[in-house]
Amino acid sequence: MLMVLGRANSINVQKVLWTCEEIGKRYERTDMGGEFGGLSERSYLSLNPNGLVPCVIDGDTVLWESNSIVRYLCASYSPGLLWPNDPAQRAAADKWMDWQFSTLWPEIRTIFIQLVRTPPELRKYSLIQEAVKRASDALAILNNHLGQEPHLGGEDHLTMGDLVVGPVVYRWFNMDFERREFPNVRLWYDRLTARPAFRRAVMLPLG
Template identity: 50%
Template sequence: MREMLRVWGRDNSINVQKVLWCCGELGLEHERVDAGGAYGFPEGYEEINPNRLVPAIEEDGFVLWESNAIVRYLAARYGAGTLWPEDTRARARADRWMDWQATALWEHLRPVFWGLVRTPPEERDEAAIEEARRKTAGAWAILERHLEGREEYVEGDALTMADIPLGVSARRWFGLDIERPPMPNLEAWYGRLLEREAFRDCVAGIPLT
């Protein structure tokens, strides 16, 4: 009998939300344990994740950390043919967007989010936040062009693992009180995510903190 999946991490973390949303789409029962941020880490957590970061998962004695790796694992194990494209090239295309989110996109979006949400107003570097906002808009423009003529999701008519890291990032982009250039394709895609119960429960319904 499979032991219940355990997810370590607080539900307001962008990286934890990737895993929780993935679980929601797959209908995976799991236990979430608060860790990181204001919760700190329980004694011995470094044996689970030596980086002392969240998320991490445990399942039947198997431990894994790094959010995108966890999403890939869960999608491959429980979502073959849905979140995990079975065609090798389709899977590679989904994979690239996951890497792109972790590098090109989040590199610019993170300073905007941290500057406006987790930094007191009197300590903000407004110039740096604005520069990061412009660079983030430039990164989103790449996905905007990619979505042109696509009716549903990032890599086809069905949600795949590609949408998950991008979707949690879009939640921050559209949830911040900032100037955003019009991007109708991106906005329509995000609107489709908001129609998904698991996205609302695990991502959109959680306050940005």
């Protein structure tokens, strides 16, 4: 049985859980991190020396870094679908994973920390404004892509690219601030929200 260590409201844990749900891979999850703590215990650090969630144990394989875990699960349990077999197609999906981590998430994380984790009187609204501007510039790129192709790396099906960008876009649409309209992103997001696996793993309260 695959073991997932990490609280269910962590975005990086959600990527892993959504992947498992799409694949139909059975798993057991243990709450760790946030209010549950446990990340600085020696036993946890021996699995993930970063003291962060998620961490996954699959038999003898112990993994950390959410995008690497998603790649591992897709390659192991969904070759040819979530993990495209063709190298060029796979690179197209991979590219969106790297973009999620390096370009989109840092901005949406700033908005999330400020609007969800910080009390109103301590919020830095200039930080939020700048992050919304940069996130919007990034989402314009996603919007343009989704105007030409329905998925992030797959011609006619979801891939690991969709699996890591989807949870970030869920946050974008579910925080309280004024957003630019991105019609193709909205249509793609609406299709994700119709998936039972996405609903189970990702569509949870943000607080």
